Amino acid sequence: MLDYKEAYELICKAIDRKVKFNELETIFGQNKTDIKNDNEKTKKVKQEDNYIDIKRFAANFYKAPIVNYKGYVNGRTQKIKNRYSEIIAKTLVSDDFVKEWSKLKPVRPNHFDTGHNHSESVDINKLQISNRKEEILAKLLFYQRGVKDLGYIFDYQTPLKAVKSDSYGKIDLLGYNSKDKCYSIIELKYRPSGSEETLLRCVLEAYTYYKLFDLNQIESAQDHNGITELRALKDYKHTKNAELVILFDEKSCIVDDGGAETNLMLRIVPKDASNPHYPTKTVESQQYKECKELIDSSKHKELQTLCEEILAQEPHLKQIRFVVLRADTDSKSSYPTNIKGWSRKLDRLYRAETLLTIPSKG
Known part of the structure; x- marks a missing residue:
């Protein structure tokens, strides 16, 4: 099973782009609800670590700068199929990355505790x-x-x-x-x-x-x-x-x-x-x-x-x-x-x- 770093690097490779220094942790920074501290992380079995990697990738990938790239991959003919967004979309499907989203689960116990009111002045x-x-x-x-x-x-x-x-x-x-x-x-x-x-x-x-x-x-x-x-x-x-x-x-x-x-x-x-x-x-x-x-x-x-x-x-x-x-x-x-x-x-x-x-x- 690929971890989130390998998945991201493969997508970047598909669009002929190198991963920038520190970009991975900026985009896929781990959540404290997943890992409370490093000591706890070392106790997790490999299967649980893979779940965390999956969650980090699927929950945060939309924020990656490459997802918002416009135009065409450098050095290729400017056709629709060579657009950054089209190649990324194709890679998500062909490499089965889109399946990782199906494993996400809600974490908030109450979405509606905000007090939003239609009739408030x-x-x-x-x-x-x-x-x-x-x-x-x-x-x-x-x-x-x-x-x-x-x-x-x-x-x-x-x-x-x-x-x-x-x-x-x-x-x-x-x-x-x-x-x-x-x-x-x-x-x-x-x-x-x-x-x-x-x-x-x-x-x-x-x-x-x-x-x-x-x-x-x-x-x-x-x-x-x-x-x-x-x-x-x-x-x-x-x-x-x-x-x-x-x-x-x-x-x-x-x-x-x-x-x-x-x-x-x-x-x-x-x-x-x-x-x-x-x-x-x-x-x-x-x-x-x-x-x-x-x-x-x-x-x-x-x-x-x-x-x-x-x-x-x-x-x-x-x-x-x-x-x-x-x-x-x-x-x-x-x-x-x-x-x-x-x-x-x-x-x-x-x-x-x-x-x-x-x-x-x-």
């Missing part, structure tokens, strides 16, 4: 002070609750860590897809200047979070406002099924390109939160560009295959959806009344559009 100006615009957008979607073609959003920034030192991140959004009767693990990508993360990273991140999330805790949660409201929906029924959703912006536009109507957020600069803000040039997001190529079956073939392999090894994953988020400027819905200072001129309601669904064949 929030000041839009204070919310916008943060520079973490993606998190602000996630909160706005949570407060909206139902998002057309996306689902009912019942939590945001759902934690996965058991202890603070764990390397695990947070699920951007949790939703319920009433049409397909499944929960949605939503990976949101947004930057006012256009997100540059590859679809390969997005898919691996969403899949990793799905494996580290105990879906059964949704049914057992008692004091979580979003789940309480979810249960009250007439079309809701608890299920073991889920989907991965990659949610992204199409583009950030200048005024002349229609930014006033299409940009997902206009309150960008905290010092001038009362006025709209636009980028200096219109920028299409990396996810939207790649998704258009993915829809063409002759492009991103290896990413498509990777998605299919993920679905094949997860009996409760129904599909992987690629969804673009849009400003719903035509909506007749009323703005969230619990958000103080919300303005139709500056703030948005949202809708979504599914560009591509890769279904499970099971």
Whole structure:
């Protein structure tokens, strides 16, 4: 069995790249919940050490810089098949590395102890002070609750860590897809200047979070406002099924390109939160560009295959959806009344559009 170092080195070799000094420990730093101290580690049998290696690789690989590489492997013809992301996706499947994700398990005893509340009073100006615009957008979607073609959003920034030192991140959004009767693990990508993360990273991140999330805790949660409201929906029924959703912006536009109507957020600069803000040039997001190529079956073939392999090894994953988020400027819905200072001129309601669904064949 390969350890995490050997697996990573083989993937780097496939794209003609040398592993940089200290890169392995930076990416795959071990979790204290796995190994409390070196003395304890020396007592572990080889099988347990292999499990730790597997966990470190699968739980952290999406953060590796190579996963976000764009362009083509040096010295090769610039064809789709020679893109970094395509070669990495192919290697994950052909060398069976993708199977290591199936061995991940949740570690957090309570994902829903955060006190997130749909009805809590929030000041839009204070919310916008943060520079973490993606998190602000996630909160706005949570407060909206139902998002057309996306689902009912019942939590945001759902934690996965058991202890603070764990390397695990947070699920951007949790939703319920009433049409397909499944929960949605939503990976949101947004930057006012256009997100540059590859679809390969997005898919691996969403899949990793799905494996580290105990879906059964949704049914057992008692004091979580979003789940309480979810249960009250007439079309809701608890299920073991889920989907991965990659949610992204199409583009950030200048005024002349229609930014006033299409940009997902206009309150960008905290010092001038009362006025709209636009980028200096219109920028299409990396996810939207790649998704258009993915829809063409002759492009991103290896990413498509990777998605299919993920679905094949997860009996409760129904599909992987690629969804673009849009400003719903035509909506007749009323703005969230619990958000103080919300303005139709500056703030948005949202809708979504599914560009591509890769279904499970099971």
